[in-house]
Amino acid sequence: MSKLSRASIYAVLVLAALYTLAPLWVMLATSLKSLDEIRDGSLIAAPLAPTVEPWLKAWSSACTGVRCEGLKPFFWNSLLMTIPAVLISTFIGALNGYVLTQWRFRGSEVLFTALLVGCFIPFQVVLLPMARTLGMVGLSDSIFGLIFVHVVYGLAFTTLFFRNYYVSIPQDLMKAARVDGAGFFTIFWRILMPISGPIFVVCIIWQFTQIWNDFLFGVVFAGADSQPITVALNNLVRTSTGVKEYNVDMAAAIIAALPTLFVYIVAGKYFVRGLTAGAVKG
Amino acid sequence: MTMQPDRWLPKLVLSPTLAASLLFVYGFILITVALSFTESRLLPNWEWAGVERYVELFDSERWWTSAINIAIFGTLFIALSMAIGLLIAILLDQKIRGEGFLRAIYLYPMALSFIVSGTAWKWILNPGLGLEKLVQSWGFPNFTFDWLVNPDMAIYTVVIAGVWQSAGFAMALFLAGLRGVDSEIIKAAQVDGASTPTIYRRIIIPTLRPVFFSVTLILAHIAIKSFDLVMALTGGGPGTATDVPAIFMYQFSFSRGQLGLGAASAVMMLMTVIAIMVPLMYAETKSSG
Amino acid sequence: MANLSIKNIRKTYPNGVEVLKGINLEINDGEFLILVGGSGCGKSTLLNMIAGLETVSEGEIQIGGKRVNDLPPKDRDIAMVFQSYALYPSMSVRENIAFGLSLRKVPNAEQEATIARVAKLLQIEALLDRRPAQLSGGQRQRVAMGRALAREPQLFLFDEPLSNLDAKLRVEMRAEIKRLHKRLGITTVYVTHDQVEAMTLGDKIAVMKEGVIQQFGTPDDIYSKPSNTFVATFMGSPPMNLIPAVVEGRDGAGFARIAGDENSPPLSVPLLISSSAIAAYENLRVLLGLRPEQVSDNERPGMSVAVELPVAMTEVTGADAMVFTSLGGVEIVCRTQPRSVAGTDRVRLHIDASHALVFDASTGLRIV
Numbered sequence: 014m015s016k017l018s019r020a021s022i023y024a025v026l027v028l029a030a031l032y033t034l035a036p037l038w039v040m041l042a043t044s045l046k047s048l049d050e051i052r053d054g055s056l057i058a059a060p061l062a063p064t065v066e067p068w069l070k071a072w073s074s075a076c077t078g079v080r081c082e083g084l085k086p087f088f089w090n091s092l093l094m095t096i097p098a099v100l101i102s103t104f105i106g107a108l109n110g111y112v113l114t115q116w117r118f119r120g121s122e123v124l125f126t127a128l129l130v131g132c133f134i135p136f137q138v139v140l141l142p143m144a145r146t147l148g149m150v151g152l153s154d155s156i157f158g159l160i161f162v163h164v165v166y167g168l169a170f171t172t173l174f175f176r177n178y179y180v181s182i183p184q185d186l187m188k189a190a191r192v193d194g195a196g197f198f199t200i201f202w203r204i205l206m207p208i209s210g211p212i213f214v215v216c217i218i219w220q221f222t223q224i225w226n227d228f229l230f231g232v233v234f235a236g237a238d239s240q241p242i243t244v245a246l247n248n249l250v251r252t253s254t255g256v257k258e259y260n261v262d263m264a265a266a267i268i269a270a271l272p273t274l275f276v277y278i279v280a281g282k283y284f285v286r287g288l289t290a291g292a293v294k295g
Numbered sequence: 296m297t298m299q300p301d302r303w304l305p306k307l308v309l310s311p312t313l314a315a316s317l318l319f320v321y322g323f324i325l326i327t328v329a330l331s332f333t334e335s336r337l338l339p340n341w342e343w344a345g346v347e348r349y350v351e352l353f354d355s356e357r358w359w360t361s362a363i364n365i366a367i368f369g370t371l372f373i374a375l376s377m378a379i380g381l382l383i384a385i386l387l388d389q390k391i392r393g394e395g396f397l398r399a400i401y402l403y404p405m406a407l408s409f410i411v412s413g414t415a416w417k418w419i420l421n422p423g424l425g426l427e428k429l430v431q432s433w434g435f436p437n438f439t440f441d442w443l444v445n446p447d448m449a450i451y452t453v454v455i456a457g458v459w460q461s462a463g464f465a466m467a468l469f470l471a472g473l474r475g476v477d478s479e480i481i482k483a484a485q486v487d488g489a490s491t492p493t494i495y496r497r498i499i500i501p502t503l504r505p506v507f508f509s510v511t512l513i514l515a516h517i518a519i520k521s522f523d524l525v526m527a528l529t530g531g532g533p534g535t536a537t538d539v540p541a542i543f544m545y546q547f548s549f550s551r552g553q554l555g556l557g558a559a560s561a562v563m564m565l566m567t568v569i570a571i572m573v574p575l576m577y578a579e580t581k582s583s584g
Numbered sequence: 585m586a587n588l589s590i591k592n593i594r595k596t597y598p599n600g601v602e603v604l605k606g607i608n609l610e611i612n613d614g615e616f617l618i619l620v621g622g623s624g625c626g627k628s629t630l631l632n633m634i635a636g637l638e639t640v641s642e643g644e645i646q647i648g649g650k651r652v653n654d655l656p657p658k659d660r661d662i663a664m665v666f667q668s669y670a671l672y673p674s675m676s677v678r679e680n681i682a683f684g685l686s687l688r689k690v691p692n693a694e695q696e697a698t699i700a701r702v703a704k705l706l707q708i709e710a711l712l713d714r715r716p717a718q719l720s721g722g723q724r725q726r727v728a729m730g731r732a733l734a735r736e737p738q739l740f741l742f743d744e745p746l747s748n749l750d751a752k753l754r755v756e757m758r759a760e761i762k763r764l765h766k767r768l769g770i771t772t773v774y775v776t777h778d779q780v781e782a783m784t785l786g787d788k789i790a791v792m793k794e795g796v797i798q799q800f801g802t803p804d805d806i807y808s809k810p811s812n813t814f815v816a817t818f819m820g821s822p823p824m825n826l827i828p829a830v831v832e833g834r835d836g837a838g839f840a841r842i843a844g845d846e847n848s849p850p851l852s853v854p855l856l857i858s859s860s861a862i863a864a865y866e867n868l869r870v871l872l873g874l875r876p877e878q879v880s881d882n883e884r885p886g887m888s889v890a891v892e893l894p895v896a897m898t899e900v901t902g903a904d905a906m907v908f909t910s911l912g913g914v915e916i917v918c919r920t921q922p923r924s925v926a927g928t929d930r931v932r933l934h935i936d937a938s939h940a941l942v943f944d945a946s947t948g949l950r951i952v
Contacts, residue, residue, distance in 0.1 A: 022386050029383055030400045033463065036415045037403070043418065056419065056429040108308050116305035119598050124313060131320045135520050135568055137544045137561040139323040141330060141554060145339065165319045168312050185670035185743075188637050189731075192741075193684030194658035197304040203683070207674030226408035228523035229541075233549060243410040247527055250414050259418055266414040270407050277406035281399055284406065288464060289471050299656050 044068060044264035051259055067260035071268055075261050077248040084268050087245035091225055094156050094241055098163035099220040106171020106216060107209065111201055114179040115187050125176065131169030140233055147234060154236025162234055163224045171216050178212040218280055219287035222273050242269045324565065330558035337552035348559040358560065361538040364450050368539065369518040375458045376514055380465025385495060388473045401463035413527025416456040446536035449529050453537060456528055461517060465510050472506035473499065508579045515571050519564060540564050586648035586738035586771050587613045593643035595629055603629050605795040611788055614769040618786035620776055625792040627775045628743055634773060635741050636660050647739055663732035664741040667748060669724045671716035677727050678712040681734045702730040722753045742774040746781065758784060779819045783807065791815045813948040816873050822906060825879065825916040826871040828945065833862040840872045840942060842912040853889050853937050857952050865951060873941035876906065879918040879933050887937040898925050907931055
């Protein structure tokens with residue numbers, strides 16, 4: 014290949030990378046500028062006089078609808094919702110995957126296929142009955158309700174992940190353990206768990222990203238006090254009291270994105286693996 | 296005969312998930328379908344209404360705006376994400392230095408919530424202070440870019456933001472597919488005297504068929520569920536110019552107290568998903584098996 | 585002390601496929617039983633049923649005189665070695681060997697003693713703290729055997745344990761298994777598709793095909809008196825030659841008459857059969873079974889027929905040369921000495937008729 018065509022390949026790739034990074038840069042730069050600087054300066058210029066004021070406001074005093082306590086309470090809501098939902102759905106998914114691969118029974122493949130449908134449906138088609146059900150059992154407007162919904166609709170994916178991982182484990186391993194005298198749970202804890210590290214990471218990261226970033230369930234099922242951060246961010250941006258504070262909006266957007274960005278940066282490899290693993294079947 | 300726990304334990308362990316799936320997926324779909332044939336307004340009302348809600352839906356101009364918008368958005372979003380994703384994947388496949396780093400950059404938007412990226416693009420595409428002002432300051436004082444507030448063009452801003460977020464994902468899947476192509480086939484083609492573009496066009500891309508299939512499937516899925524992005528970017532506006540079925544469903548079900556109509560729109564969304572997925576999967580399983 | 589008795593075992597899968605169609609086997613305490621057959625013959629299914637890893641559809645399995653049909657594997661006092669070794673990947677060699685002991689709540693000191701004994705027996709002392717991933721194929725094989733030996737079971741089960749090893753290691757480990765069996769005297773069931781393993785290891789061999797035992801007997805029986813053409817061609821390498829012929833009685837003696845063709849002259853091979861058998865089988869179309877070593881350049885006294893045949897191809901394997909030629913319209917293989925076929929295109933061969941077998945051509949069953 015000629016030097017020229019190689020150079021143009023690099024040029025295209027670098028331009029594409031810059032384009033991908035541009036919104037993040039604009040968000041970051043804007044979040045550190047004063048409103049005056051935003052009005053007078055350029056969209057992509059670095060802040061001349063960086064200020065953390067917008068960040069502080071976004072975190073603790075910006076208005077999200079009628080409340081003006083910033084994103085802080087909603088950040089904790091999101092954490093309180095995401096962590097249990099991720100752990101529960103991952104753990105159940107692991108057990109399901111274990112049963113579906115190592116303890117197959119008549120009809121288990123059919124059940125798995127039926128379960129997979131949960132990955133495909135647009136959730137709009139379950140929203141109304143679910144809202145009603147949560148209301149009836151007294152879980153509407155609560156974080157517990159959100160945890161429940163995320164677990165229920167996350168199970169199809171977590172089961173898929175573990176099933177696809179465990180399916181490559183040779184049947185002989187199970188047989189050897191059974192001959193050695195191990196039962197259902199002993200095999201799971203002592204034989205499978207120690208080799209499931211990677212898939213747990215993949216699944217936890219996937220579920221964390223999905224649940225943290227969810228907006229639909231949050232906006233439909235959460236009450237004013239249990240809103241996750243995505244809903245609060247949207248409210249914050251839409252609440253206009255006088256001057257539009259773009260810098261605060263951007264700081265808030267970055268705050269909402271930080272946990273998932275952080276996970277992506279420290280464990281990007283597993284994140285990509287989750288994306289592609291989910292894509293194989295889903 | 297002794298009771299062996301290993302005979303029933305596996306089924307017991309699986310049963311909560313099955314029950315949940317049966318009730319909360321299949322059962323709830325049935326309830327929604329049932330609801331769409333009733334007189335329900337603010338509260339569920341199980342009085343049979345036949346296809347009235349669907350007649351109402353198809354008479355609604357707002358529904359048709361949503362349907363046309365999802366068609367425009369879906370088509371462009373899928374086509375552009377795939378085209379850009381494939382191009383970048385092929386370029387990255389040319390033994391590029393810093394590939395891992397570049398790949399990480401292309402993919403980070405997938406880690407963001409659509410609400411976050413919608414918020415960011417809303418600011419960037421803001422006609423007063425955003426991109427328009429930037430280009431004007433570069434010496435094009437007459438440059439205008441007001442798509443975000445122009446009812447005819449606003450849906451395309453959703454496409455811009457959506458493609459920005461998802462093209463990297465398509466790239467990752469295509470790249471994984473490219474890496475999976477048997478290198479001996481490529482060597483054989485090289486020995487046969489094929490040029491690099493020919494090898495890609497005639498040999499590699501055709502073997503990526505299953506990847507095209509899954510990329511289409513996932514992007515279509517993202518497109519149909521598109522709710523967060525539109526909510527954050529345009530809120531369905533200006534007016535109702537960027538309404539999509541997901542927003543229509545949300546508005547009529549939860550803001551306007553039209554449960555029956557909301558349910559009917561949700562059923563239509565499910566039908567659309569089935570209408571797209573089933574032929575795609577059928578074609579794929581038929582060709583592969 | 586355990587004998588193994590398998591009575592009229594059947595296995596039918598839910599989809600209606602019958603993989604075992606009435607199996608009967610009986611071996612004494614300390615015997616080494618081989619289950620041999622091609623893939624899909626049901627040998628591994630049978631082994632899994634003995635282990636309790638698959639349910640029994642019909643029939644009875646007894647270990648040491650006790651019905652075990654409904655016992656889970658752990659209560660059958662068995663140990664098993666797998667084709668893929670199935671070592672627990674997250675555990676060290678030591679932990680692999682101790683796993684079954686610890687599940688049975690064997691005291692620690694006793695576990696240590698067992699590990700030391702087994703490690704010494706199999707010469708894996710140096711490997712005890714390694715993980716399976718750090719071991720070579722042969723070492724994994726030894727550890728898998730060690731794990732099975734740790735418990736001193738009543739019954740030892742092997743599922744094609746050597747088929748993942750290279751040829752040299754396979755021969756070594758085969759000898760090792762034989763030595764261990766001699767020393768420990770534990771009743772053993774061993775599944776393989778390799779007829780050399782079957783012949784060298786087994787006290788008893790059950791040759792299986794399509795869920796049915798074709799023949800059950802000692803290696804010598806199986807080799808020299810195969811009950812049908814399947815067993816005859818399955819056991820032995822190169823396989824037994826089966827030459828179409830017709831039974832003929834002449835002057836009170838029986839012959840197998842082989843028709844001539846463009847390569848070979850017509851031939852009558854004398855058969856060791858009684859006059860009543862001659863009468864019964866006269867003019868029956870049969871297959872004459874001759875092992876390659878029974879058609880050789882080595883002239884033996886007694887019942888021998890000489891014939892000169894064209895050489896299609898020879899394969900020199902070292903001590904022997906395999907001559908490919910044809911007789912009675914089928915290709916046959918003969919075992920000769922390399923020097924007698926070097927550079928010739930015709931070879932004079934002697935058919936040793938004293939051990940010739942005769943199979944009914946229509947049923948495949950041996951009649952002589």
